[in-house]
Amino acid sequence: MSEVRRGTLGIRVSAAVVAVMIVGGMTAVAALTTGKTTVLVGTLDSPQVMAVLVLAGAVDAAVVAFSLRGQSIAGRVGVVLTRVILSGAVVVAGAGVLLATLSTTVVSTLVDDDGCDTGYVVREETHWLSSSSTLYRMDGLVGTRAATLSNPDAAMPFHDGEYAVTTQNGTLRVSSASAENGPVAVPKLKPRAADCGLKRPTYQAAPPAPTPTPAAPITLDRAEAEVTEMYARTRASVAGAHGAAGETPTAPTRTECDSSTARSSVTFTLATPDNAASVAKILATWDAAGYERDRAIQLDIRFDPESTVSLRLADRTTIDGFIHATIATACLAR
Numbered sequence: 001m002s003e004v005r006r007g008t009l010g011i012r013v014s015a016a017v018v019a020v021m022i023v024g025g026m027t028a029v030a031a032l033t034t035g036k037t038t039v040l041v042g043t044l045d046s047p048q049v050m051a052v053l054v055l056a057g058a059v060d061a062a063v064v065a066f067s068l069r070g071q072s073i074a075g076r077v078g079v080v081l082t083r084v085i086l087s088g089a090v091v092v093a094g095a096g097v098l099l100a101t102l103s104t105t106v107v108s109t110l111v112d113d114d115g116c117d118t119g120y121v122v123r124e125e126t127h128w129l130s131s132s133s134t135l136y137r138m139d140g141l142v143g144t145r146a147a148t149l150s151n152p153d154a155a156m157p158f159h160d161g162e163y164a165v166t167t168q169n170g171t172l173r174v175s176s177a178s179a180e181n182g183p184v185a186v187p188k189l190k191p192r193a194a195d196c197g198l199k200r201p202t203y204q205a206a207p208p209a210p211t212p213t214p215a216a217p218i219t220l221d222r223a224e225a226e227v228t229e230m231y232a233r234t235r236a237s238v239a240g241a242h243g244a245a246g247e248t249p250t251a252p253t254r255t256e257c258d259s260s261t262a263r264s265s266v267t268f269t270l271a272t273p274d275n276a277a278s279v280a281k282i283l284a285t286w287d288a289a290g291y292e293r294d295r296a297i298q299l300d301i302r303f304d305p306e307s308t309v310s311l312r313l314a315d316r317t318t319i320d321g322f323i324h325a326t327i328a329t330a331c332l333a334r
Helices: 003-032 046-067 073-100 220-237 275-288
Strands: 038-039 105-111 117-125 130-139 142-152 163-168 171-176 184-187 251-258 261-270 293-294 301-302 309-316 322-328
Touching: 046 073, 046 275, 105 275, 105 301, 117 142, 130 184, 220 275, 220 322, 251 301, 275 301, 275 322
Parallel strands: none
Antiparallel strands: 038 142, 105 117, 117 130, 130 142, 163 171, 171 184, 251 261, 261 322, 293 301, 301 309, 309 322
16 A cells, blocks of 8 residues: 555544544533533534534544455455445435435524613524524534423424513523413523624515405306407418308307306318418417417417317318318307
């Protein structure tokens, strides 16, 4: 093994030892304080930091394993097994980091009602349909849990500035509008060079969603007017086209569906020097009007779910030389 590789291996082993010592120390502190003390690095707490360190250690060990070379058959088998095991460890550790950091967390400075730093920070973490706001007394990176508030609907009142902090008999009473418990009392820390003149985030409630105005129910008269309009546009798109002998529809007709409803329709045929091009023009006219597309066997369809107006068009040039079309509504109240 070259000197460079020995040096690299030594650095990686040293890093792994340091990571193990940090994880062990954090675990011991958490056990001795029954989980009340944690390390806060940004928004990451001790379990999340340990998960990241374990992943880093697993990656480091896997890199070392892939740099090893076995001289004998047994040595090579051992190297391969080590690589497989450590690769699996990287995958498991990566999944652990993903799960540990999946929730949304924010850390905010707790500012009292006079605008002064209280010496506490609040770490808020979302859970399934809820969230928690935990107050920590900070000493460097180490935080000691002082109190916890539970919030419904994944609210983050401290991040939004929707909370109150008052002083009573040497304690701070902390409450938030959305907390399910509280207010909670925490010791007021000894006077120190606390920053004052601070401002909380301005809480702005989300504006209520506008109540949608239901669309007026479609009437047969309104839908029939749409049929008349689209029939006129269809004829205009293929100016000069003629229908079958004796067929000259100028307006839609109504057909009863039952005692209270009817449908309006117009059925017609068209013939032009180039029926295929005329079909394309007709469909383009309906597309431009915002109608949705559909297709059946040898049938082009355009429809509007709101007005219920639809076009059903078939090019039967090879059969009788005509384009056959029907524009109709659904059965609507008269």
